[in-house]
Structures are given as C-alpha cells and as structure tokens.
Amino acid sequence: MTQRPRPLVMGIVNVTPDSFSDGGQHFDAARAIAHGHALIDAGADWLDIGGESTRPGAQPVSEADELTRIIPVIEGLAGTGIPLSIDTMKPGVARAAVQAGASLWNDVNALQADDALETAAELGCKVCLMHMQGAPQTMQADPVYGDVVAEVEAFLLARVEAAVQAGVSRENIWLDPGIGFGKTLTHNLALMAVLPRLAGHGFPLLFGASRKRFIAALDGDAPADQRLGGSLAAALHAARSKAGMIRVHDVRETVQALKIQAAIASAL
Ligand code: 7PJ
Numbered sequence: 001m002t003q004r005p006r007p008l009v010m011g012i013v014n015v016t017p018d019s020f021s022d023g024g025q026h027f028d029a030a031r032a033i034a035h036g037h038a039l040i041d042a043g044a045d046w047l048d049i050g051g052e053s054t055r056p057g058a059q060p061v062s063e064a065d066e067l068t069r070i071i072p073v074i075e076g077l078a079g080t081g082i083p084l085s086i087d088t089m090k091p092g093v094a095r096a097a098v099q100a101g102a103s104l105w106n107d108v109n110a111l112q113a114d115d116a117l118e119t120a121a122e123l124g125c126k127v128c129l130m131h132m133q134g135a136p137q138t139m140q141a142d143p144v145y146g147d148v149v150a151e152v153e154a155f156l157l158a159r160v161e162a163a164v165q166a167g168v169s170r171e172n173i174w175l176d177p178g179i180g181f182g183k184t185l186t187h188n189l190a191l192m193a194v195l196p197r198l199a200g201h202g203f204p205l206l207f208g209a210s211r212k213r214f215i216a217a218l219d220g221d222a223p224a225d226q227r228l229g230g231s232l233a234a235a236l237h238a239a240r241s242k243a244g245m246i247r248v249h250d251v252r253e254t255v256q257a258l259k260i261q262a263a264i265a266s267a268l
Contacts, residue, residue, distance in 0.1 A: 005262075006239055006258045006259070006261070006262040007207075007238065007239050007243050007244055007245055007246050007258065008045040008046060008244065008245040008246070009043060009044055009045050009046070009245070009246055009248060009251055009254055009255050009258070010044065010045065010046040010047070010048050010085065010206070010245050010246065010247040010248070011036070011039030011040075011042070011044035011046070011047050011048070011248065011249075011251040012039075012048050012050070012210065012247060012248065012249050013032050013035055013036045013039065013047050013048065013049045013050070013073065013077075014032070014050055014053070015028060015029065015032040015049060015050065015051045015069040015070050015073050016028070016051070016053060016069070017069075018031065025068055025069070025072075026072075028069065029069070029072040029073050029076065030076075032049070032073045032076075033072075033073055033076035033077055036049070036073070036076075036077045036080075037077075037080070039251045040080055040082050042251040042252035042255065043251055043252060043255035044082060044251045044255075045082070045083075045245075046082065046083050046084070046085055046104070046245065047077060047082055047083075047084050047085065048084075048085040048086075048087050048106055048247055049070055049073055049074055049077070049084060049085065049086055049087065049097070049102070050070070050086075050087030050088065050106075051065070051066040051067075051069035051070040051088070051093075052066050052087075052088065052089070052090075053136075054087075054089075054108050054136045054181070055136065056136060056139060056140040056180070056213070057136070057137060057140070058136050058137070059137065060136075060137075063090050063092050063093060066088065066090060066093050067092075067093055067096055070086065070088075070093065070097060071096055071097070071100050074086070074097055074100040074101050074102055075100050075101065077101075078100060078101025078102075079101070083103050083104065084097075084101055084102040084103065084104070085102060085103070085104035085105075085106045085128070086098070086102040086104070086105055086106060087106045087108070088105070088106075088107065089107060089108060089109040089113055089116075090113065091113060091114075091115045091116045091118075091119035091120075094107070094116075094119060094120070094123065094125075095119055095123060098123045098125050102125070103125050103126060104125060104126040104127070104128060104174070105120055105123070105125050105126070105127045105128070106127075106128040106130070106206070107120075107127060107128065107129065107130065108130045108132050108136075108178065108181060109130075109132065110129040110130055110131065110132070110155075110156075110159045111127065111129060111159065111162070111163055111166075111168075112159075117162060117163060117165075117166035117168070118166055118167075120163060120166070120168050121163075121166045121167030121168050122167075124169075124172070125172065126172045126173075126174065127163065127168060127172055127173060127174065128173075128174040128175070128176055128206050129156060129159045129160065129163065129173060129174070129175055129176070130175075130176040130177075130178040130181065130206075131152045131155050131156055131176070131177055131178040131181065132178050132181035132182050133145070133181065133182025133183065134182045136181075139181055139182035140180075140182065140213075143182045143183050143184055143187060145187060148183070148186075148187040148190050148191060149190055149191060149194050149197075152177050152178070152191060152198075153197070153198060153201075156175045156177075156198075156201075157201065160173055160175070160201075160203065170202075170203075173203050174203060174204050174205070174206045174244070174245070175198065175201070175203045175204075175205055175206070176205065176206040176207065176208065177191040177195075177198055177205075177207075178208075179191065179192070179207070179208055179209045179212055179214065179234075180209075180212040180213055180214060185214050185217045185218070188209075188212075188214045189214070192209070192234065192237060192238075195207065195237070195238060195241035195242075195243060196241045196242060199241060199242040199243060199244075204243075204244030204245065205238075205241075205242070205243040205244055205245075206243070206244065206245045206246075206247060207234075207235075207238040207243040207245070207246050207247065208246070208247035208248075209230075209231060209234035209235070209238070210227075210231045210234075210235075210246075210247060210248040210249045210250065210254075211224045211225075211227040211228075211231055211249055212227070212231075214230075215227040215230030215231065215234075218230065228250055228253060231248065231249070231250060231254070232250075232253060232254060232257045235248060235254050235257060235258065236257055236258070236261055239258055239261060239262075240261070246258075
C-alpha cells in the first residue's frame with residue numbers, strides 16, 4: 001500500500017513561567033525540554049519553541065526575558081535530529097535562536113519589526129510569514145475586513161515580495177493565514193475554506209488551529225482542554241487542503257488522525 005504524503009506535524013513547546021513552582025528559570029527550561037522530548041516520542045516532525053505568548057490579550061515580554069526562556073530550551077533540544085522553530089516577533093531573539101540551533105523563524109508578525117527582514121536574510125534560515133490584524137493585546141477587540149480572504153492573501157504575497165527584496169530566498173518561505181489572529185469566527189472559517197487557494201501560490205502553508213477559540217465558539221464555549229475534536233477536524237481539513245505543516249499541541253492524536261486519513265486516501 002503506497003501512502004500518500006501527509007503534512008508534517010509541528011509540536012508546540014511553550015516556555016512560560018510555571019506560577020506553581022519556585023524552581024525558577026532552570027525548572028521552566030527543564031520542563032519545556034522534557035515536553036519537547038515527549039512530543040518527539042509522540043511523532044513530531046518539528047518543534048516550535050516560544051517564550052512570548054501571542055494569545056489574545058497576552059502582554060509583551062522583554063527581549064532579555066524571552067532569550068532567558070528560550071535559549072536553554074533550544075540548546076537542550078538541538079541535536080535530537082528533529083528541526084526546531086523559534087516562535088518570536090523579535091529579530092534579536094530569532095538571531096540567538098538560530099545560532100543556538102533553530103532553523104525556522106516562525107514570525108506571527110511576518111517580519112514587519114525593525115530589522116526583521118534584514119535579519120532573516122542574513123540568517124538564511126527558513127521563515128514563516130503569518131497574517132495578523134493588529135497586535136496580540138488588542139487584535140480580538142473588533143476585527144474588520146472588507147474581504148478577509150483577498151486581504152490576507154494580498155498581505156502574505158506582499159510580505160513575500162518584501163522578504164525576497166531583502167534577500168530571503170523564496171525556497172525558505174512558508175505562509176500562514178494566522179487563524180485567530182485578529183479574526184472573528186466568520187473570518188476564520190472563510191480562511192479555512194480557501195486553504196487550497198492559499199496553498200496554491202508556490203509556498204508551503206503552515207496551519208495552526210490547535211485548541212483555538214473558534215472551536216469554543218462553535219461548541220458551547222468548550223474550554224481549551226476540551227477542544228481536541230475540533231483541533232483534529234481542522235487538522236484533517238488542512239491536510240486535505242494540501243497544507244505542508246500543522247502546528248499542534250496534541251501531537252500523538254494528530255499524527256494518528258493524519259495516518260488514518262492518508263491510508264484511506266491511498267486505498268482509492
Ligand atoms: C500560531 C503561531 C499559528 C503560526 C501561535 C496559539 C497562539 N504561529 N503561534 N501559526 N499560533 N505560524 O497557539 O493559540 O497559528 S500562538
């Protein structure tokens with residue numbers, strides 16, 4: 001039986017302080033490294049390491065604090081054979097992360113910070129350009145679009161051109177519509193419905209819907225730990241839509257769902 005290719009699965013490693021522990025930064029890093037190893041055992045193809053929450057309403061973190069959080073974790077997970085991504089908006093953090101072993105800069109701000117384009121070009125790493133309307137602190141207050149699909153698509157292609165102009169090679173660019181980043185339920189659904197179109201511009205798509213709020217909006221305000229069903233449904237949809245990589249919390253369950261989908265498709 002020949003299996004059709006399925007998307008890569010990127011496991012999420014959040015490095016944020018554990019408010020219930022007094023073990024300090026060393027404890028937080030050790031916990032994140034252990035979580036990364038568990039995600040690798042569960043079948044992750046990539047790990048995405050982030051030290052600044054970009055969830056709606058989250059407060060910014062200083063560059064020094066972000067570096068203190070993520071560098072020990074990248075150093076601890078480099079050398080596992082699984083490639084590492086750094087989820088940051090800050091060029092200084094991306095630079096240190098790549099020097100410590102990361103090979104993808106996952107930027108929810110699509111390289112719009114000062115020096116971001118130049119840094120990405122100089123680092124020569126892969127970059128993911130994601131669409132976000134506004135900033136995490138306020139983005140869910142009242143997102144408005146004329147035509148969300150056209151606007152997100154035009155934004156992403158404009159950021160591609162800016163990146164290429166700055167010296168980023170096209171082969172290193174991933175795109176992401178940014179589910180939940182300055183978007184209502186209607187906006188999120190419209191973007192998910194056109195994933196094949198967004199995947200058709202010659203750049204691989206990264207897609208992240210894991211445990212996001214739109215699932216709760218469709219299912220009785222389900223809390224984050226009860227959004228696995230919706231997360232899997234979105235992952236399978238993205239896979240059918242030719243997404244190249246799916247960013248998830250629940251790696252084992254997602255890999256299993258994708259394997260079953262691929263096996264059924266290969267029996268056609
Ligand atoms: C995404 C991300 C996403 C990319 C986050 C959360 C919020 N990076 N970082 N795409 N989401 N590329 O996981 O709920 O959707 S943080």
